Amino acid sequence: MIQVRRILYPTDFSSYSNLAYFHAVGLAETYRASLTVVYVVAPGSAEAAKGRDYWHGQLEQVRPANDRIAVHHVLLEGDPAGEIARYAADAGIDVIVIGTHGRTGVDRLVMGSVAERVMREAPCSVLVVKLPKGGGGSRPHVVTAR
Numbered sequence: 001m002i003q004v005r006r007i008l009y010p011t012d013f014s015s016y017s018n019l020a021y022f023h024a025v026g027l028a029e030t031y032r033a034s035l036t037v038v039y040v041v042a043p044g045s046a047e048a049a050k051g052r053d054y055w056h057g058q059l060e061q062v063r064p065a066n067d068r069i070a071v072h073h074v075l076l077e078g079d080p081a082g083e084i085a086r087y088a089a090d091a092g093i094d095v096i097v098i099g100t101h102g103r104t105g106v107d108r109l110v111m112g113s114v115a116e117r118v119m120r121e122a123p124c125s126v127l128v129v130k131l132p133k134g135g136g137g138s139r140p141h142v143v144t145a146r
Contacts, residue, residue, distance in 0.1 A: 014101075
């Protein structure tokens with residue numbers, strides 16, 4: 001049986017990340033796992049200029065309605081993919097749940113993909129969540145098995 005005790009949910013506060021959040025919370029409820037919400041600030045970026053207090057405040061707002069889920073908030077600085085993978089290794093994370101913009105072709109080559117790099121570098125399983133095709137909504141399409 002799969003043991004999932006620690007879930008890492010990296011966010012960039014986009015709709016793509018928000019969709020992944022629903023999956024992360026669902027897994028945390030199903031496995032009675034803890035949830036760590038992480039945001040990585042790239043040094044010298046516009047986000048870094050907002051300051052650590054601002055980002056701590058944003059992170060603290062990310063809390064599941066289910067108060068039985070233990071939630072931790074972590075603010076890191078550096079290369080997002082590298083920091084997420086490093087944190088997962090250091091913290092003994094069982095699964096990372098991350099959203100993706102789903103870029104392909106030249107866009108992906110130019111912009112890179114944090115989710116793709118996390119999949120390659122992470123020491124654990126990675127669940128990559130993307131918006132449904134043609135869907136700009138932020139609500140997940142959920143299929144339940146009975």
